[in-house]
Amino acid sequence: xxxxxxxxxxxFMSIFQISNAIENDxxxxxxxxxxxxxxxxxxxxxxxxxxxNSVKILVSQKLDEGFSEKEIYSFLKKKFGEWxxxxxxxxxxxxxxxxxxxxxxxxxxxxxxxxxxxxxx
Amino acid sequence: xxxKIVPFIVTFLFIVSFIFFFKGLKxxxxxxxxxxxxxxxxFFTTRLFNSNIKINSDExxxxxxxxxxxxWSSWCAPCRDxxxxxxxxxxxxxxxxxGLNYKDNTLNAKKFLNELKNPYSNIILDPDGLIAIEWGAYxxxxxxxxxxxxxxxxxxxxxxxxxxxxxNGLIK
Numbered sequence: 001x002x003x004x005x006x007x008x009x010x011x012f013m014s015i016f017q018i019s020n021a022i023e024n025d026x027x028x029x030x031x032x033x034x035x036x037x038x039x040x041x042x043x044x045x046x047x048x049x050x051x052x053n054s055v056k057i058l059v060s061q062k063l064d065e066g067f068s069e070k071e072i073y074s075f076l077k078k079k080f081g082e083w084x085x086x087x088x089x090x091x092x093x094x095x096x097x098x099x100x101x102x103x104x105x106x107x108x109x110x111x112x113x114x115x116x117x118x119x120x121x
Numbered sequence: 122x123x124x125k126i127v128p129f130i131v132t133f134l135f136i137v138s139f140i141f142f143f144k145g146l147k148x149x150x151x152x153x154x155x156x157x158x159x160x161x162x163x164f165f166t167t168r169l170f171n172s173n174i175k176i177n178s179d180e181x182x183x184x185x186x187x188x189x190x191x192x193w194s195s196w197c198a199p200c201r202d203x204x205x206x207x208x209x210x211x212x213x214x215x216x217x218x219x220g221l222n223y224k225d226n227t228l229n230a231k232k233f234l235n236e237l238k239n240p241y242s243n244i245i246l247d248p249d250g251l252i253a254i255e256w257g258a259y260x261x262x263x264x265x266x267x268x269x270x271x272x273x274x275x276x277x278x279x280x281x282x283x284x285x286x287x288x289n290g291l292i293k
Contacts, residue, residue, distance in 0.1 A: 037259045038259060038260055050223075050224055050250060050260075051250070051259045051260060053250070054224075054249060054250030054251060054253065054254055055254065057249050057250075057251060058251055058254055061251070079254060079255070079256075079257040080257055080259065107130065111127055114127070115127075
């Protein structure tokens with residue numbers, strides 16, 4: 001009986017820790033995807049500036065309130081503009097940025113095809 | 122003839138990317154948020170600096186007046202520089218200056234006001250910096266000129282003579 005109680009306690013402790021860890025991981029993931037606006041070149045997660053610390057508090061608060069990751073991003077985007085997000089959105093200003101790697105890849109494929117396959121024939 | 126297309130494409134891509142990056146060199150790398158910020162003021166609840174009474178934004182900005190909300194802190198050096206301009210603006214009759222005390226120590230803030238005088242008609246507290254985020258502000262000092270619960274002008278950084286002149290023009 002003694003052992004059983006002990007096991008129950010351990011079981012509940014581990015559950016509590018797992019749920020805590022999941023929540024923290026999402027908070028870390030979000031803050032790593034946000035750009036610190038004062039200390040540019042650093043993410044909010046990495047920075048210890050006043051602004052970054054406030055954003056960290058805000059993100060954990062919003063997560064507690066049940067906001068999803070996307071909702072937090074769009075909230076901050078509305079306040080500070082798209083620049084705060086590390087991943088640029090796909091729109092008319094950025095389509096070149098997004099499509100260039102694919103274009104390069106296709107072009108490379110064409111070159112390889114031309115040089116190696118057509119030459120063999 | 123078949124293979125001449127490859128050097129042509131490579132040269133073309135090189136030139137395009139060169140122009141692209143060369144132009145990019147001249148871009149400023151200091152970020153300033155765009156001008157199409159939210160015009161409506163955010164709703165928030167906080168405490169008053171002097172009396173610790175809870176207050177919300179509707180009660181603060183309720184009058185048919187111009188408001189200048191100034192984010193300040195005793196530890197911020199540019200706030201000290203802009204203080205004289207706030208004192209100047211506090212003489213205007215149809216302008217009320219609201220201070221948002223950003224992440225400050227109350228004792229230091231009181232010392233700051235005793236030393237440089239108090240231009241604010243109301244001071245509200247923001248101990249975690251969360252209200253500043255609601256306003257889309259990321260540092261101190263920042264000021265917002267408000268009329269009828271919407272933001273007319275957003276000033277990032279300290280006030281100066283030109284800005285005071287501009288504000289005076291806007292509230293006349």
